Amino acid sequence: MIIFDNFPLICSFTAIFFTQFLKYPIAYFSKGKNTPLAIIATTGGMPSSHSAAVSALITALILQYGFSSGYVAIATTLGVIVMFDAMGVRRQSGEQGIVLVDAIRELNRLSDKSPKTPQELLSEKDEEKVYPEEMALKKYLGHKPLEVFVGLLTGIFVAFVVRLFYQRTGLL
Incomplete structure (x- = not known):
């Protein structure tokens, strides 16, 4: 062939x-x-x-x-x-993706209007929230x-x- x-x-x-x-x-x-x-x-x-x-x-x-x-x-x-x-270049793009995911998390956390109790704040530290925006963003490219x-x-x-x-x- x-x-x-x-x-x-x-x-x-x-x-x-x-x-x-x-x-x-x-x-x-x-x-x-x-x-x-x-x-x-x-x-x-x-x-x-x-x-x-x-x-x-x-x-x-x-x-x-x-x-x-x-x-x-x-x-x-x-x-x-x-x-x-x-x-x-590709590795730097991946590291920027990590920063973007962290920024999305922080913006989503700040947009929550309801006050949190100390227990809720502690449980959030233990369990990371997964947002749809994160699923589309690849973290490591390089x-x-x-x-x-x-x-x-x-x-x-x-x-x-x-x-x-x-x-x-x-x-x-």
Whole structure:
């Protein structure tokens, strides 16, 4: 099939899918979160699928065309931009989302006209209210540097595993 002839493309997509599915056991064992679809279908988290995709692409291009290839130069430039964006701009957007959620909570708390008893105030501290505005706002969009680094290593690993598969099946 034609699509399987494109080794670098297969490496990139395999890295994306692999890292997205890898997020579930990592989240389950590290944080006890047990919502596989929500974790697998979201951005952010450990490892970075963005980093894995571009590093798998770069590694596959190096394996196929060598370090001095123009393809490697283009992919490496793109990869640096993607990884920097995953850590910087997207992470800052996520942190701003947290501030917005806090501001929405505070505005909703201040808009309550009824006076609160001390017991009601204490119970509010223990139980956070969930407002519809919060549900639409994603809190974490980006990655921590460690998540990007692990994604980079994962992408390199995936490229080598896919290469072994290609060599054994005669596709490469």
